[in-house]
Amino acid sequence: MVNIGRILGKRLSRLLLRPKRLAIFEACLIGLVSGLAAVLLGQSVGWLGGWRQHASHIFAAYLVLPAIGLVGGFLAGWLVEKIAPSAAGSGMSEVKAVLAQVPMPLNLQIALVKLVSATLVLASGMPLGREGPTVQIGAALANQLSRWFPTSPDHRRQLIAAGAGAGLAAAFDAPIAGVLFVVEELLQETSGITLGTAILASFIGAVVARICGTHSLDLNLHLVTPNTSFFASEIPFYLLLGILAGLGGVLFNRGILAGLNFNRRFLKISLPWRVGLAGLLTGLALVALPPVFRDNAGLRELLLTGNANWPLVTLVFCIQFLLILVTYSSGAPGGLLVPTLALGAALGYLIGMWEHQWLGLSLATTYARVGMGAFFCAVARVPITAVIIVFEMTTDFNLVLPLMIVSVTAYLVAEIVEEGSLYDKLLAFKGIHLSKAGIASGPWTELTAADVMQPRVETLTSQMSLDEALQAFSQSSHRGFPVLEDGKLVGMLTQKDIANLSQRGLNSDRTVAATMTPQPVITRPDDTLAHVLHLLNHYNLSSLPVVEGRRLVGIITRSDIIRIEAAYLNGQEQLLGPKPEPSRVIYQTRSPETGQGRLLVLLSNPKTAATILEMAVAIARDRHYEIECLHIIVVPRHQSLTETNTSISSAQHLLRQAMRLGQAWNVPMHTQIRVAHDLSEAILQTIKDRHINLVLMGWKGSTNTPGRVFSRVVDTIIRQAACEVVLIKLKDHSQFNRWLVPMAGGPNAQQAIQLLPAIALLSKTPEVKLCQVFESNKNKPDTTILEKSAHFLKQRIQGSITIAPVYATSVPEAVIECAKQNHSDVIVLGASREGMLQQAVHGNIPAVISRNSQQTVILVRAASAVGTGKPYSNPI
Known part of the structure; x- marks a missing residue:
């Protein structure tokens, strides 16, 4: 059995x-x-x-x-x-x-x-x-x-x-x-x-x-008078309804975005309290309204049954409009389509009552149902869906024509006033911008088969014996081989073909031509990667030959696809397009190599170079490191690095400034200028070539790149650099007297403490405050980490060291508020791999603090955070 x-x-x-x-x-x-x-x-x-x-x-x-x-x-x-x-x-x-x-x-x-x-x-x-x-x-x-x-x-x-x-x-x-x-x-x-x-x-x-x-949501259950009609003389009223719905939809979308922006900039409370406050305001509003509105479907039922007068409908429309904006902008988990249907029904009901007084042709409930589709369309910009969704909810064919009139009118008016649906605007609010086709830039649409394929292909000939083919399989990890005849592709021999043959009785005298799959599925060099994926999935293939005419030019396997997807998600966007050349050194100076390690400083911005160099010298003196100053000139990929003429005068000026500082402080200072197609790739190559122990780099404090935490280059370095990384967001006219160091354990936070005595030398009398955020319900917080860190720093820093437990529900907001109250000049954070690169949109604590604080922020990632494969707890 x-x-x-x-x-x-x-x-x-x-x-x-x-x-x-x-x-x-x-x-x-x-x-x-x-x-x-x-x-x-x-x-x-x-x-x-x-x-x-x-x-x-x-x-x-x-x-x-x-x-x-x-x-x-x-x-x-x-x-x-x-x-x-x-x-x-x-x-x-x-x-x-x-x-x-x-x-x-x-x-x-x-x-x-x-x-x-x-x-x-x-x-x-x-x-x-x-x-x-x-x-x-x-x-x-x-x-x-x-x-x-x-x-x-x-x-x-x-x-x-x-x-x-x-x-x-x-x-x-x-x-x-x-x-x-x-x-x-x-x-x-x-x-x-x-x-x-x-x-x-x-x-x-x-x-x-x-x-x-x-x-x-079945409207037929609420209709006392389901009969509807449509007359040509009503068209002006439906056009008016469409215009008002279009304008109302634009106002609604702007209100949602304004509410979200208000909460982000001014309402500095945690998400639970924001949503709770929205619920409180909703409860107070429901108390003031008739009891029928205490049900979410109350307004819609009242309008669709025709038992409302226009003052009540107008009042409820305004209250409902404002409540939706307040509750959604608070971050409450809930949808917007049903609320827009209710608002559209109210608007349509008012137009219907006016039409009924003038012409007396249709009931207000008919306009209420039509108005649902109009307002829905103005918000989501989906005219076809708006017509179909109301039709499916009512199953009334008489509504189709007026629905088409108001939905198209609302759509055109809304698009003329302001392009884009609410969902596009919500994504843009989060820094994600999609193309008109609704596709973000990525490898599936930008890469072609020629970019991904392996040009060197192991092949078999059609007249080869099956024994020889079996030997080729035994000596290779491939699951299939292209078969050539006179240099042209004629078939594919796969493990599945051999397995099918063995079930019928293996005949070693057979040739590859008699066993192979003729006329295999192929792709062309200029086919997109999305098309390649479709073929691999649709035909359940492990590999796909790339053919130009009938000539085999390469092969794509599922391993190649996985490599591309992993590299793209890891931030290696150099895969998008032709493979870049390795960066080239076009200028360098060398000092005596007497240090116990090497610190890499990236110099590009003259406004911040002096401060970053001072910090680099302080760290180098504390650790007995040499300093490697790097300036990178990025050139377009279609230009060859060996043939590009570049001016290095401004870069040389920065590097001479670094050399003078190194001589003044007796720190070995090396310099180099590289030309490269890809900035992050050049940095990683320098780290490997020069055996770098620590990278010090600046960050502007924000990014507009979708899916990135700090920026494309910074995210790549944080993930892939096999050394310690220190990221600095400098405030204008930076001072370094008051230091705030949030703590919560972990290797990166400890590394930040190890680094602090060196960078604290930037101040003659540093004042360091260590804080740790605890939940409010804990009566006796465990301050062991704070006390150990304070003891370590007191032995190494000539200044005041204090500790302070902080009670809050939101770590970023607590740290920012603590820095504000303490008049801190600098916030020093330990940053985690998991928080940065797996919670890139919502949950990254260091990124939130860095963007929203008014202080200089220094983030430290320990070298041990790379390559271990272990997810760290969220940072600081």
């Missing part, structure tokens, strides 16, 4: 692992899981929201509603901040970024945190929607599935898109709209595999939601 089970299992796995069948299986699984997650979210919100309303009737509503909003918001914000910062907000923009190949976290942990935190926020009465969370949850579950079943990056992207579509379809019970939203807004491209996977997943997600879930 065991053998039979194994045989059946193997046959089932072989059936499922065929590309098309595997895609169908994965789509079904994604749709099922996403639908169940949406049902769980809806049922949980309904149950907790019902309990909240029940409690408001039993106890004093003016106490219960604000209290529940405060507690629910605080708990949701605490979960997001402590476990998964990427779960904040709607989640739509994050999913769009991942689909655009921006490296951002999207995993099972984010899905679980999003589910729980969104439940708390929505059940607390905040006027956000559950469609944003269901999209992010579905996409995260799909991405996690793709990690469990290893696949190509292109297929992973298709699965994530399918998960997003299934999440939206399950939230709205609208499978067609789910697919269209993915294509029109998130992916902005179509392919047979993508569409098929997304359609199947969305259909199953909607079916699961309909069978198991609630129908709170």
